[in-house]
Amino acid sequence: MTFKQILDSHNFDKEKLVRMLKCNNSEYQQLLEKAHKIQCKYIGPNVYGRALIELSNICKKDCFYCGIRSSNYQLKRYLLNPEDAKSAIDLAIESDISSIAIQSGEQTSKSFIDYISELLIYAKSQDPNIGITLSCGEQTKEVYQKWFEYGAERYLLRIESSDEQLYYQIHPNNATHDFKKRLQSLQYIKEVGYQTGTGIMIGLPNQSVEQLANDILFMRDLDIDMCGMGPFIPCSGTPFENSISPFNDVFNMSLRMIAVVRIVMKDINIVASTAIETMKKNGRKKAILAGANIIMPNVSPDSFRSYYALYNNKPNVKISSPKHIIDSCLKDIPVGFTFFVGEKGNSKHFKSKNN
Numbered sequence: 001m002t003f004k005q006i007l008d009s010h011n012f013d014k015e016k017l018v019r020m021l022k023c024n025n026s027e028y029q030q031l032l033e034k035a036h037k038i039q040c041k042y043i044g045p046n047v048y049g050r051a052l053i054e055l056s057n058i059c060k061k062d063c064f065y066c067g068i069r070s071s072n073y074q075l076k077r078y079l080l081n082p083e084d085a086k087s088a089i090d091l092a093i094e095s096d097i098s099s100i101a102i103q104s105g106e107q108t109s110k111s112f113i114d115y116i117s118e119l120l121i122y123a124k125s126q127d128p129n130i131g132i133t134l135s136c137g138e139q140t141k142e143v144y145q146k147w148f149e150y151g152a153e154r155y156l157l158r159i160e161s162s163d164e165q166l167y168y169q170i171h172p173n174n175a176t177h178d179f180k181k182r183l184q185s186l187q188y189i190k191e192v193g194y195q196t197g198t199g200i201m202i203g204l205p206n207q208s209v210e211q212l213a214n215d216i217l218f219m220r221d222l223d224i225d226m227c228g229m230g231p232f233i234p235c236s237g238t239p240f241e242n243s244i245s246p247f248n249d250v251f252n253m254s255l256r257m258i259a260v261v262r263i264v265m266k267d268i269n270i271v272a273s274t275a276i277e278t279m280k281k282n283g284r285k286k287a288i289l290a291g292a293n294i295i296m297p298n299v300s301p302d303s304f305r306s307y308y309a310l311y312n313n314k315p316n317v318k319i320s321s322p323k324h325i326i327d328s329c330l331k332d333i334p335v336g337f338t339f340f341v342g343e344k345g346n347s348k349h350f351k352s353k354n355n
């Protein structure tokens with residue numbers, strides 16, 4: 001099969017995905033062009049924003065790669081108080097971005113669960129049309145159900161790696177980090193009726209291109225509506241702070257992953273992650289050109305930003321006004337794309353599945 005025939009395929013197996021991910025420089029240009037064409041055809045050259053609120057860095061998990069892991073005792077912990085959280089919601093609503101994403105370290109206490117409910121009720125009372133994504137880790141099906149009823153309609157839970165062996169190389173092997181439980185949580189999220197998102201990190205220690213290809217098949221078979229993935233960036237104070245990358249260019253491999261995911265899953269939402277921007281200037285713009293269509297400007301209060309330290313050099317763009325949020329998005333939008341405000345930008349894939 002020629003490379004072009006692979007790009008034009010209707011069915012993708014592992015071998016084809018590996019071939020695409022390992023393509024040479026001239027094939028890489030074809031890969032990007034194909035992803036861009038598919039993006040324009042299925043969802044249009046459109047980008048939507050999700051105003052990101054980093055609610056808390058308190059986390060019960062101890063993932064080896066992550067700066068907010070529970071045994072990082074150097075880190076000052078916080079939970080935004082209701083006043084700060086609500087003013088971040090207000091700021092997002094005023095900006096007209098029309099979607100917010102509430103992200104937090106994993107907590108399962110009743111007070112945390114009720115706090116999320118309170119914020120959902122508040123956000124919906126201020127703007128009944130606001131789209132809300134939650135990214136608050138593994139919860140019981142009842143909790144997912146409750147948050148859905150309070151108005152959250154999208155949930156992002158990254159599998160981090162769909163390869164069970166690699167999963168346990170990057171997480172402690174214990175009940176708090178159970179691979180099967182994570183899979184089960186994703187099933188619950190789907191069953192409850194959320195637009196379901198997952199994703200992985202690219203460039204984890206000892207990760208192979210074959211595993212990345214399997215990650216794509218995993219996401220396709222789960223029939224996800226949204227994908228959030230990005231490069232792994234070593235973080236000081238974690239067991240992986242000095243880890244060596246398995247790929248010589250993790251940034252470029254991340255762009256390849258976005259392009260291949262777009263080619264395989266034509267109408268899902270794909271995030272141009274903060275991590276990819278951290279790795280290289282204009283990373284987000286390049287991610288959009290490779291097939292991504294979602295950006296997530298951070299609207300968390302300035303004073304807590306530096307504590308949500310997932311990885312080194314995470315950017316800290318200060319937000320002072322609704323206009324500032326929009327401007328910070330516009331600088332990442334490539335020529336030929338439109339940044340939409342006043343419209344939620346639900347996953348087209350989710351809509352067409354449910355029609």
Ligand code: 5AD
Pocket residue numbers: 065066067158160200201230231232233234235275310311312
């Ligand atoms: N590099 C890149 N991404 C990371 N995440 C956590 N730690 C890192 C890191 N060192 C990602 C994980 C997690 C999300 C909140 O951030 O994928 O799901």
